[in-house]
Amino acid sequence: MVPMIxxxxxxxxxxxxHTRPAATLVKLAAKFKSEFFIVKDGVEINGKSIIGVMTLxxxxxxxxxxxxxxxxxxxxxxxxxxxxxxxxxxx
Amino acid sequence: xxxxxxxTLHGIAAAPGIVMGKVFVYTKHVPHIDEKAISAEDVEKEVxxxxxxVIRSEKELQKILSFAEQKIGxxxxxxFEAQIMILxxxxxxxxxxxxxxxxxxxxxxxxxxxxxxxxxxxxxxxxEYMRERAHDVEDIKNRIIRNIQEQKLISRFEGGSIxxxxxxxxxxxxxxxxNEILGYATDMGGVTSHAALLSRSLKIPAVxxxxxxxxxxxSGASMILDGYSGxxxxxxxxxxxxxxxxxxxxxxxxxxxLNDLRELPAQTTDGKLVELVSNIEFADEIRFTKTQGSHxxxxxxTEGLLMGRDTFPSExxxxxxxxxxxxxxxxxxxxxxxxxxxxxxxxxxSYEEENPFLGWRGIRVALDRPETFLAQMRxxxxxxxxxxxxxxxxxxxxxxxxxxxKALVVQAKDSLRAEKHAFDDTMKIGVMIEVPSxxxxxxxxxxxxxxxxxxxxxxxxxxxxxxxxNDIVSQLYQEFEPAVILTIRHIIKEAxxxxxxxxxxGEMAGDPVATLLLLGLGLDEFSVIPYVLPxxxxxxxxxxxxxxxxxxxRAMKFSTVEEVKEFLVGHLKRVAPDxxxxx
Numbered sequence: 001m002v003p004m005i006x007x008x009x010x011x012x013x014x015x016x017x018h019t020r021p022a023a024t025l026v027k028l029a030a031k032f033k034s035e036f037f038i039v040k041d042g043v044e045i046n047g048k049s050i051i052g053v054m055t056l057x058x059x060x061x062x063x064x065x066x067x068x069x070x071x072x073x074x075x076x077x078x079x080x081x082x083x084x085x086x087x088x089x090x091x
Numbered sequence: 092x093x094x095x096x097x098x099t100l101h102g103i104a105a106a107p108g109i110v111m112g113k114v115f116v117y118t119k120h121v122p123h124i125d126e127k128a129i130s131a132e133d134v135e136k137e138v139x140x141x142x143x144x145v146i147r148s149e150k151e152l153q154k155i156l157s158f159a160e161q162k163i164g165x166x167x168x169x170x171f172e173a174q175i176m177i178l179x180x181x182x183x184x185x186x187x188x189x190x191x192x193x194x195x196x197x198x199x200x201x202x203x204x205x206x207x208x209x210x211x212x213x214x215x216x217x218x219e220y221m222r223e224r225a226h227d228v229e230d231i232k233n234r235i236i237r238n239i240q241e242q243k244l245i246s247r248f249e250g251g252s253i254x255x256x257x258x259x260x261x262x263x264x265x266x267x268x269x270n271e272i273l274g275y276a277t278d279m280g281g282v283t284s285h286a287a288l289l290s291r292s293l294k295i296p297a298v299x300x301x302x303x304x305x306x307x308x309x310s311g312a313s314m315i316l317d318g319y320s321g322x323x324x325x326x327x328x329x330x331x332x333x334x335x336x337x338x339x340x341x342x343x344x345x346x347x348x349l350n351d352l353r354e355l356p357a358q359t360t361d362g363k364l365v366e367l368v369s370n371i372e373f374a375d376e377i378r379f380t381k382t383q384g385s386h387x388x389x390x391x392x393t394e395g396l397l398m399g400r401d402t403f404p405s406e407x408x409x410x411x412x413x414x415x416x417x418x419x420x421x422x423x424x425x426x427x428x429x430x431x432x433x434x435x436x437x438x439x440x441s442y443e444e445e446n447p448f449l450g451w452r453g454i455r456v457a458l459d460r461p462e463t464f465l466a467q468m469r470x471x472x473x474x475x476x477x478x479x480x481x482x483x484x485x486x487x488x489x490x491x492x493x494x495x496x497k498a499l500v501v502q503a504k505d506s507l508r509a510e511k512h513a514f515d516d517t518m519k520i521g522v523m524i525e526v527p528s529x530x531x532x533x534x535x536x537x538x539x540x541x542x543x544x545x546x547x548x549x550x551x552x553x554x555x556x557x558x559x560x561n562d563i564v565s566q567l568y569q570e571f572e573p574a575v576i577l578t579i580r581h582i583i584k585e586a587x588x589x590x591x592x593x594x595x596x597g598e599m600a601g602d603p604v605a606t607l608l609l610l611g612l613g614l615d616e617f618s619v620i621p622y623v624l625p626x627x628x629x630x631x632x633x634x635x636x637x638x639x640x641x642x643x644x645r646a647m648k649f650s651t652v653e654e655v656k657e658f659l660v661g662h663l664k665r666v667a668p669d670x671x672x673x674x
Binding site: 018019020022023026027046048049050051052054055059060 | 170173183213224227411415
């Protein structure tokens with residue numbers, strides 16, 4: 001088994017995962033070497049792709065599953081989950 | 092030379108202001124894409140073409156971004172930053188480069204195919220915002236393709252024009268604004284489109300959703316654009332121009348004094364409080380209604396949910412939308428109108444109706460398709476936890492329809508109860524009075540419901556047998572026709588006899604000339620487009636109720652439209668001299 005981190009997060013900011021938060025998320029993800037995927041309603045998209053993240057109609061209150069895989073997956077997970085918990089600093 | 096015909100077109104008021112000038116018709120460059128095979132030795136050249144196109148696209152967008160930052164501020168300019176980020180999206184471009192090399196296809200063909208996939212995902216979304224974003228992605232796709240084909244962007248033209256276009260992207264809106272654009276008029280778009288939001292930020296008057304304005308004008312034609320009421324006039328006469336010049340001056344002066352009104356109640360000088368609320372179609376409009384000083388929503392047109400789709404949204408999708416609207420409006424109330432569509436809008440049926448206005452519409456469709464109606468009722472009930480949702484049915488023409496619709500509401504409640512869903516069991520139920528037969532039997536209907544809402548647009552059309560869209564007879568559509576006033580009085584009286592409130596959500600509720608009359612007739616709630624709300628509030632706040640009542644009694648003594656209008660305009664000028672009169 002390849003180790004991998006999975007974590008569920010809830011969208012807290014009012015606007016949901018719209019253009020601005022999507023840009024913030026992708027920029028942060030780019031800082032890590034690990035692969036980063038987001039799963040919503042069974043659809044998996046690459047969390048480092050802005051156009052992919054933009055297709056997620058993830059509004060306030062919805063749950064996303066995050067997957068991190070790579071050498072710095074622990075740090076990547078902590079940073080990105082933190083961003084979701086702060087509501088993308090938009091609350 | 093004979094004078095050209097004056098043509099008036101109605102659209103959606105997207106950004107306020109009145110401008111007059113020459114039209115510039117902007118035809119969007121739609122790239123032509125052929126699928127071409129590339130020889131093995133040329134593949135790297137093709138990759139290079141794309142790389143260069145991406146670099147050029149980025150330069151263009153950087154220019155737009157820095158211009159947008161100066162004009163509208165950093166946070167709003169962020170939408171262009173997202174477009175620039177797409178250009179450096181490695182996940183996307185890796186797959187594009189891979190396909191060019193592997194399939195040996197031309198760059199524009201592969202770019203088109205790959206980006207369209209994402210666009211499709213956005214278009215399938217139930218979220219209005221997301222579907223608008225698909226247009227932004229379309230913009231970036233076309234920009235890359237145009238640059239692959241090494242074509243130049245036209246963004247400069249004669250200053251001082253009103254830009255007329257099928258649609259406008261945010262980038263178009265920003266770029267054009269460098270040319271001292273007077274205003275924007277587009278066939279497509281809603282108040283929530285990015286272009287509409289940007290026009291408001293740029294303070295450029297705009298009317299969108301005009302459907303076919305591009306087919307009515309050529310560049311160089313003269314036009315008046317009224318971004319307050321969502322109207323454009325092509326080839327205006329000297330007289331019309333003079334009227335609009337006056338209206339423009341009055342509106343500008345009036346807007347100065349509006350800020351003080353926002354927090355104040357809509358209350359007459361002798362203390363009678365009336366409800367002053369807004370009409371909306373999308374959740375995004377709620378914020379604007381609040382800045383205009385609205386105390387709730389008197390008409391939420393759920394048809395907004397059906398835009399651009401060919402199936403009804405699921406109960407779940409509807410529930411989420413209704414819940415978010417109810418939350419945003421809380422602690423005020425929102426009156427949600429069940430789908431008011433002609434049957435052919437969403438359910439393909441082979442029979443083409445000769446008279447759709449007298450055909451299968453509104454509650455008639457709902458009662459014939461109870462499964463759709465039940466899903467909508469369940470969604471509204473489930474979203475009603477805050478107890479601030481009221482529901483109303485459109486196009487009711489008889490008591491029987493009201494009873495049948497109410498029976499379906501009971502059925503929806505029973506099914507929710509069985510599934511242990513929470514809902515507001517006391518949710519208020521009302522009907523629109525917009526069909527003359529319903530107006531006549533208002534007293535009977537009032538006994539069955541919690542409130543009424545007068546839909547003047549249809550009521551006047553049906554009562555006077557005038558199709559507003561038919562130029563030959565449209566001048567006969569008159570809200571001050573004595574028959575219309577007597578009908579409104581009858582509706583309000585019958586409702587009050589049965590101790591239920593009456594709202595009005597048609598255009599008449601937002602006509603300043605009608606305000607004193609409606610107030611005097613006892614209307615409990617005015618539901619208007621957000622732009623006119625401060626004017627109506629100001630009028631209500633400038634008279635005692637008993638004076639409005641006297642005005643209403645006297646207005647009913649006249650026998651022609653002209654007399655009524657002159658009388659009402661006279662009183663309006665007297666009690667609220669600074670209200671700009673509509674043309």
